[in-house]
Amino acid sequence: MNTFNPSKRTSQMAAENQQDALQNLVAIMALLRSPQGCHWDREQTPESLKKHILEETYELLEAIDNGEPREICDELGDLLLQVVFQAQIFSERNEFSLSDVAQSISQKLIRRHPHIFSDAAHTEQEQRWEEIKRQERAARGQSNKLAQRLPKTRPALKRASKAAKTLPCLSPCELVDQIILQLHRIRPSLSGNQAMKSVLEDELAKVLFALVQLTATIGLDSEDLLRKKTTQLIAEIDSENNL
Structure with missing residues (x-):
């Protein structure tokens, strides 16, 4: 005899509602791109939408920082x-569909979590993580060179943070000592002499990179830290100016 499970039924209904909502969104987008749809939407290309992806990402980050669920929901x-x-x-070009996108990420999640979806031990997770990613890059015909894994289009702080993690491990105290030493080297370059400008740029870059390396070493995100601090300073400036 089958036993009715309310929680299972609730989960099924929630999944069905999510599926209906996504299908509705896909249908709306298809209509907007159709000859009967919106002229602006029809004109867009993957390239023209890049700036919007970036803008929406930063707006989502700000919403998360604000901690407002409704705002986060809207930005998501x-x-x-x-x-x-x-x-x-890309579906109109017969390249791939949203289903292919979902299938691709589902397969990746399963592949990257063998300790959940196979018999691999949890202790092997970190050891296998980089190896799995190397295998994925090889399957796509991509190089494991750092330059390809960290393209120039990435935000500079994010790129520096990723690069820093590949360097020999230094303790936070060692990095702080390194930063202090580099700051002392900057002082002679502050004369304003044009000949010293390139030296100043190089030393400042070293300090910035060392700071990023320090934040990464202690488990912080330099991009996140700087964004939050800048937001705080802007609010303080506006408050002081009664804006």
Whole structure:
């Protein structure tokens, strides 16, 4: 005899509602891109939408910093739209669909979590993580060179943080000593002499990189730290100016 399981039924209903909502979004996007749809939406290309993806990402980050669930929900929707928009364009070109996107990430999650979806031990997770990613890059015909894994289009702080993690491990105290030493080297370059400008740029870059390396070593995100501090300073400036 089958036993009714309320929690299982609730989960099924929630999954069905999510599926219906996504299908509705896909249908709306398809209509907007159709001859009967919106002229602006039809004109867009993957390239023209890049700036919108970046804008929506930063707006989502700000919403998360604000900690407002409703705002986060709205911004997640804006970012989801960009995913659906891109998938619709490529679907029209018979390249791939949103289903292919979902299938691709599902397979990746399973592949990258063998300790959950296979018999691999949890202790092997960190050891296997980089190896799995190397295998994925090889399957796509990509090099394991750092320059390809960290393209120049990435935000500088994020790129520096990733690069720093590949360097020989230094303790936080060692990095602080290194930063202090580099700051002392900057002072002679502050004369304003044009000949010293390149030296100053190089020393400042070293300090910036060392700071990023320090934040990464202690488990912090330099991009996140700087964004939050800048937001705080802007609010303080506006408050002082009664704006």
